Amino acid sequence: MAPDRRAGVTVTVDAATKVYPDGTEAVAPITLTLDPGRTTVLVGPSGCGKSTLLRMIAGLESATAGEVLVDGEPPTIVQRRGELAVAFQDPSLLPWRSVAANIALARELARLDRDDERVAELIDLVGLTGFAATKPAALSGGMRQRAAIARALATDPRLLLLDEPFGAVDELTRQQLARELPALWEGGGTTTLLVTHSVAEAVRLADRVIVLSPRPARVLADIPIKLPRPRRDSDPAADRLERAVVEALERGHAGGDAAQTGG
Amino acid sequence: MIVAVTASIRPLAAPARRDAAVGVAGVVVALVAWEVLARSLEGAFVLAAPTAVVVAIVDNGPLLGRALAATGSTALAGFVIGNLAAVALAGLAAAWPRSQRTVTGLALIVVCLPLVATAPLLRVLLGPGDGPQIALAALAVYYTTLIPLLVGLRAVPDTWLDLVRVAGRGAVTALVVVRARASVPYLAAGLQIAAPAAFLGAMVGEFTGAERGLGVLTIRASRDLDVDLTWALATIAAAVSMLAYAIVGMIGRAATGGQPPTILAAPRIAAGPGRVRRTLASTASAVVATIVLWWGGIILLGITPFVARTPLDVVGIFAGTRDGGLTRDALFAALCDTAVYVVPGYIAGLAAGVLLAVLIVLAPGASGAIMPVAVALRSVPIVTSAPLIVLLLGRGSLGAITLIAVMVFFPTLVACLHGLRQAPGQVLDVMAVYATAPWRVVVRARIPAMLPAFFAAARMSVPAAVLAVTVVEWLATGTGIGALMARSASLSNYDALAGAVVLVTAVAALGYAAVGAIETRMLARYAPEQAS
Known part of the structure; x- marks a missing residue:
């Protein structure tokens, strides 16, 4: 039986490392499992290798040693089934396509029908109603980011990878996007991995936060976030979890040993 | 040979209007100086005054018109053929990246071929008709379009290509969905430079024994020491080339809706670690491809051993x-x-x-x-x-x-x-x-x-x-x-x-x-x- 398109996948990272040809070690041996339908957030200092790890899971980078499997298969196989989507820090909208055509691009690439209704629905969902025919150049940074997230959702992916999707916008827009957009992929069964360096964002969005050390990335802490959803702006429990994440980051910065807690 | 550099055309804001005014004034001053100089050199058979050029053009109107039509039509045919070849080769290089070094190496060798020798050879091979003019126009155009197009096909942000890759699609999809459209402004810039290049190629072809065209008239006028007609022909050729450059540029800007990109030249064949090895490999592949085309061409076209x-x-x-x-x-x-x-x-x-x-x-x-x-x-x-x-x-x-x-x-x-x-x-x-x-x-x-x-x-x-x-x-x-x-x-x-x-x-x-x-x-x- 064909897998349900909406059911999330299990991602297994097994002692995967990444060393670039110039000798730069981006990712130290990392082992972790992303559970289906859960949102995992990777946090770590800038340049620690978290985006590299995300790209390895997306099948955009190969592991130097170890392996990355999605439902027991290499990510490139999952790519070909159109079950994987990525939103990058840069919205990466094609400038000659309208918002609607950029969102539809994901469906074209995944060899799905164009489904104008679904595209229109996504445009409304991300708050771009009335901008379907607008070219990216005429949009603000936050609007472009919304369009990019709509594009990532357009194929109803089983694995959604978000590489600092709110990184390139101003703080107010960032908070607004982080408040509104998670509802789009939460509860739908999609396995989601989000990379960020904002601790507050991580705790707000995650079912589980994985703290990475400075380069080469290794797991410093694996912190489950068991807060009720929808999450509130101010919550003492969230504050405690944020402190736990910050402490883990500081330990990593001070060269502390890798320690795995919970998970 | 023209390096593909397009000047950025700014909107006609106040400083641009001033620049335009200065430009017009500069042209007027140059024309007056030209007239004065020509009159002072009268009898030396070196320089025709602008007024003499105008008279020569009017006097020889029908003759110049027919020659212009002949040169223009062969240049246009070469422009189309050369550009189609360039687009096909650039597409091949983008869809099959391994071929890129050979394609650019071969392109460099073709552009280094001396026209002075290839033109008469083409005349011998293709006979007295329009063939050599069209072939030379196509050769002149091929490089000026290929290089900007290759640059444009590659000048795509990595994340656009990642979008294609995460969908499990390959180089051909990336070419069709992303690279082709992204390269249009570069193609437009290349075509703009190619327009006068086609004209140059066609005229060189005519120098080698064509029956009609501006090149034929230029040779006759030079030989007859007809200074006025030589300058008139030069003026027409220059004006048509500039006009072609301007018109293709205008069409390009209308089509792309933006400023043309600046393309300085083909990227260096190799740089970074392993440069020497890669340079040798790409040189060898281009030389082998040239020899295959050269020898294969002689056999396939059945060129007589007297010439080949x-x-x-x-x-x-x-x-x-x-x-x-x-x-x-x-x-x-x-x-x-x-x-x-x-x-x-x-x-x-x-x-x-x-x-x-x-x-x-x-x-x-x-x-x-x-x-x-x-x-x-x-x-x-x-x-x-x-x-x-x-x-x-x-x-x-x-x-x-x-x-x-x-x-x-x-x-x-x-x-x-x-x-x-x-x-x-x-x-x-x-x-x-x-x-x-x-x-x-x-x-x-x-x-x-x-x-x-x-x-x-x-x-x-x-x-x-x-x-x-x-x-x-x-x-x-x-x-x-x-x-x-x-x-x-x-x-x-x-x-x-x-x-x-x-x-x-x-x-x-x-x-x-x-x-x-x-x-x-x-x-x-x-x-x-x-x-x-």
Whole structure:
């Protein structure tokens, strides 16, 4: 039986490392499992290798040693089934396509029908109603980011990878996007991995936060976030979890040993 | 040979209107000076006044009209064929990246082929009709379109390609969905430069024995010392070339809705770690591809052994096994004569281009008068300017060196000016805060920023200088390898012709590689972000 398109996948990272040809070690041996339908957030200092790890899971980078499997298969196989989507820090909208055509691009690439209704629905969902025919150049940074997230959702992916999707916008827009957009992929069964360096964002969005050390990335802490959803702006429990994440980051910065807690 | 640099066309804001006014004033002043100079030189048979040019055009209206139609139609046919070939090859290189080194290497070899020799060879092979003109126009266009298109196909953000990859799609989808559309502005820029290049190719074809066309009339007018008609023909050819450049540019801007990108030249064939190995590999693949096409062409087209020389024959010529080394010695002697013109001309052109660019940056007001003229003159075919420079400066070394310098000067100026303006604004602001003298700003901030553009122009000017020197030796001085090729063609000495083609092509390609090697070292030091 064909897998349900909406059911999330299990991602297994097994002692995967990444060393670039110039000798730069981006990712130290990392082992972790992303559970289906859960949102995992990777946090770590800038340049620690978290985006590299995300790209390895997306099948955009190969592991130097170890392996990355999605439902027991290499990510490139999952790519070909159109079950994987990525939103990058840069919205990466094609400038000659309208918002609607950029969102539809994901469906074209995944060899799905164009489904104008679904595209229109996504445009409304991300708050771009009335901008379907607008070219990216005429949009603000936050609007472009919304369009990019709509594009990532357009194929109803089983694995959604978000590489600092709110990184390139101003703080107010960032908070607004982080408040509104998670509802789009939460509860739908999609396995989601989000990379960020904002601790507050991580705790707000995650079912589980994985703290990475400075380069080469290794797991410093694996912190489950068991807060009720929808999450509130101010919550003492969230504050405690944020402190736990910050402490883990500081330990990593001070060269502390890798320690795995919970998970 | 034209380096693909498109000037950025700004909207007609107030400063642009002032620049335009200065430009018009500059043209008027130049016309008046031309008229005065021509009248003072009357009887010297060197310079026709603008009024005499107009009279010559009116008097010979129907004749010039028919010639223009003939040249225009062959140029158009070559433009279409050459561009289709360029688009197909660029598409192949983008869809199958392994072929890219061979495609660009082959493109460089083709552009280094000396027109002075290939034109008569094509005449022999294709007969008296329009074939050689169309073939030469296509060859002239192919490179000017291929290189910007390759740059455009590659100038795509990695994340756009990642979008295609995460959908499990390959290079062909990336080509169709992302690269092709992203390269349209680059294609438009290439086509703009290709338009006058097609005209140049068609005219060179006509020089080798066509029955009609502006090239045929130019030869007749030069031979008859009809100074007015020579200048009239040059004016028409220049005007049509500039018009073609402007019209294609306008269509391109309308189609892309934006500013044309600046394309300085083909990226260096290799840089970074493993450079030597990769350079050798790409050179070898391009040479093998050339030999396959060359030998395969002779066999497939059934070219008579009287004309055709295979790669083995050419090896025999240079090894001295065919004629005891007579041809080889003549070729090398002629090449030494050529070096006397081409080296000073090339260096003078580069120096003049850099100096004028720096002057324009130091005195921006001059730009409005100089740049429109420079951009326009860049599109004037060399076969048009060569007879004029011969009329003005004579058949000696001064005329030859000047013509080579002119060929190198315009692309260098446009590229350097673009480069000087690339200096980071914040660096300039820091210098402004310390009230740094303008010349110091040029030396410390602008010239380092200019180096990538300068070297791109210097590299691309090598084949341009070789084209210029061979044309000027053929049409004017009667010495060196250009004249030797022309003489060999008229005497049906195909050993010498084939040897000259291989020698000139190899020297031009080696010169290109040598400048590229200096460029890589300089950029590694002054612009490391450009060196990979």
